[in-house]
Amino acid sequence: MAGVFDSFLTLNDFQLHDAKVEPRALRLTSPRGQTVLEPKVMAVLLALAERPGGLWRRDELFERVWPGSPSGEEVLTRAVSLLRKALLAVCEKDVAVVTVPTLGYRLEGRVVPDGPAPGKDAPAAAPSVAVLAFADLSDTGDQAYFADGVGEEIINALVHVEGLKVAGRTSSFAFREQTRDIRAIGAALNVEFVLEGSVRKHGTRVRVTTQLIRSADGFHQWSETFDAQLTDIFDLQDRIAQVVAREFNMLLHPSDQGRLAPRLTISFEAYDLLLRARASYRLNQDEATFARAEAMLREAVEIDPDFVGAWIEIATLNNFASAYHRDRTLKSMFEASRAAVERAMDIAPSAPETIIWSANIRYFEGEALTAFRMAKTALQLAPQNSGIMFSVGHYAACFGYHEEAARLLEGALELDPLDAFAWHTLALVRQNMRQYEVAERHARHAIKLGDRLAREVLAWNAFAQGDRDEAERQHLTLFDEIGAQMEGGTQGRPIWEMFARAVFHDSRPDGDMMRQVLSMQMGAKDYEPSASTFTAVANLGMVEELMAQWGDAYAIKSVASVAMWGDYSWARAFRSHTGFPAFAESRGLAAVWREFGWPAGCAPLPGTDGTDGRFTCGQPVGEP
Structure with a gap:
């Protein structure tokens, strides 16, 4: 810039x-x-x-x-x-x-x-729009999940309009419970226009009323009412998207073949089950809710086995639930995700959403190069999809490509500025670049938006700048906020206190005790890593144990995969360990580097091309 x-x-x-x-x-x-x-x-x-x-x-x-x-x-x-x-x-x-x-x-x-006005050939800024959560005006007042589905599919449709910037769902739907000041919303999302509407479901029919409003002055560009049978809901969503696209005089991408909103399924019943399931587990993250939601999604694919969206939602739910479930193993949830993604790929192998999910599976299985290639392909197919852009940025961060990661994550946030986890991830990237002041601002913004786990960035920032007491305070504040939920009760606080003394105050007795406790846990027959134990193993410098359980951590290693590039003793010890080249080869990281370039701090050994583990990653990372 x-x-x-x-x-x-x-x-x-x-x-x-x-x-x-x-x-x-x-x-x-x-x-x-x-x-x-x-x-x-x-x-x-x-x-x-x-x-x-x-x-x-x-x-x-x-x-x-x-x-x-x-x-x-x-x-x-x-x-x-x-x-x-x-x-x-x-x-x-x-x-x-x-x-x-x-x-x-x-x-x-x-x-x-002052001076002459820009020439007539000067490029105009791309038009931009945010689709707010539609209001539920049904007589029963229990159709908010359906209204959300209508709005979300219109967003998904408009994303495919070439030359139109569309705000992401996370940000657009954040204004659901607020008094709608269109000018403030337009400013917050940095869009010219806002599409708002309402949904009224009655019997087998649905009425959707929409208004396209100019955010600068609240002027209503147009308003229109659409009526349809519920069985024609996908045609209705397409009609709305087409009207919006025409309003901006947009040309459809050739691959769209004149249609923006696809027919997701042959069955309205299956679609309704998908929307109910999605709404339930987005609202409540507990084991019972996850189980009910997955049951609804399984029923949906029984009704329509070719319902790609439901298969992808099964994968998404199992990936998301891995941080909360205690009655299912990480491996079983990963296998459920993998089976769902494979089925989706059989049905729609060229859809960006299936490609990016297939990339996620490949990454978890240790095929990092295939994952990165697929993720980049998905982004080429859907360059305005903030979720896919975030995923590619996250992969870049996992592979040590800090500049590329920051650029992609900032691009995703330009489209979806209220995505808390994207801010958290960008904070980690800036922290890895030793830009601690910027990282702190990003982390505080993520916390303000609801991602309290970003408080760990504040802890490590304080530690990097020599404030060990503040690092401990931030770490224990995180436990007080959500640690009890993560650990199943407040009895876990003494362990967190011991960890803080060991890591932030170099207490050898506490460090030895923590390693002993973790070794006992890891020695159990039914052990599998949790988010807290995996992080503790990493931060305590248990490098060989960390490498051994990396493949079994699946989605819970997403933060550690980025944090391992930081300029901290545990991260440096991990990258400089004699076993790291073999580890990087086994997880596919080295294959990525040989094709896309070596990240900062890594290089082939003199006289080699870096194959067969002949490289080092022991150099300092980032700029102070």
Whole structure:
């Protein structure tokens, strides 16, 4: 991204409504008066003016104006306050810096550059839209799951419209329970238009009412009501998506063959079961809910064995449930996911959603190169799918490609800015690059959005900067927030305290005791890693034990796979261990590096091409 003093606004004066902004003179002038801004206050104004009406996240704006600064975000708060006072004194009331709660700022006001207007051939910004969760207006009031399904499939359809930016579901549906201020939503999601609607189900018929609203001023671009039989729900969803696409004068991608929303199944009953199952386990994460949801999905594929969406949902549920289930093994849930994905691939081998899930399975099985190739193929087929973009970014992070990972994760967040786990993963990547201040801002944002596990990033950031007490405090705060749920009760806190003393305070007695406890657990006949034991084994530097159980950790190793590239003693010991080359070969990592390039800190041994484990990964990673 260009620096704040590199845009055309910094080379020329410009108009902010009826006020003249002179960047080089640091001056703001209007018929009401004149004021001189501090350089950093002007820099904030210039950044905001680059995208009038669009959102600047607090961390993004801070990094733009104070790149690499150790200062806290209070300097940004002060600069915004000073800018607001200057605008209030000099500009009309139509100009303001608006706070978007929990996210950042946007500039209200018309920005016009001095000098000739851009040529007629200047590229226009891609149109953008967010599809909000549709309201349930059914008489019984129990059809929210169905209304969600309608909205979600419209999002999935519009993602395939070439040249249209579509906000991701996580972010768009985050405003479900809030009073809908369309201007604030548009700013928060950085979109020009918002599609909202309602669903009324009655008997065998459904009515969907939609409105396309311009977010800058709340103007209703159009509204329309669609009626259909429930059995024609997929045609109805396609009609809505087509109307939206035509409104933007978008051309359909040739592969769409004139249809945007596919017919997902031959049975409305199977589709209804899918929506009920998905809604239930997204709302409640407990074993009973997971079991009921999977039963509904199994019933759906019994009704329609070729229902790809239901097979993919079975895979998703089992992958998600692995962090919560105690009555099923990780291996059994992985095998359930694998069988579902294989069935989906048999039915729709070229669908991006099946390809990315097949990539996940291959990665868990140790075929990292095949997984990375497939993930990149899926992204080529669906370049605006934020979930797939996140997955490719996550793979890049797992393979040590920090810059590529950061670029892809930021791209995914541009589409889905309220995705907490994406912020968490980006924080880990920045931490691996030793950009601790940026990592902390990202982690705090992830926590604010609901991913409390991102607190571990704060703990390790504090540790990296020499604050061992703060590292322990953050670690134990995590237990108080969700540790009891993870460990099955509050009796696990002494273990977490012992771990903190061992890792953050170098307590040898506590470290020896922790290793003894873990060794006893790992020696049990029915042992399989949990999220907490796997993390403890890693952080305590039990390298050989970590390598031995890596393949059995399946989805719970997703964070450790990224964190192993950090600049911490346990991560360095892992990468520099004599067994690491053989481990990397067995998991397919070395094959990725030989094809796509060696990550920072890794290199073939002199006179070799790195085959057969002839490489080293013992060099420091990242830049301070």
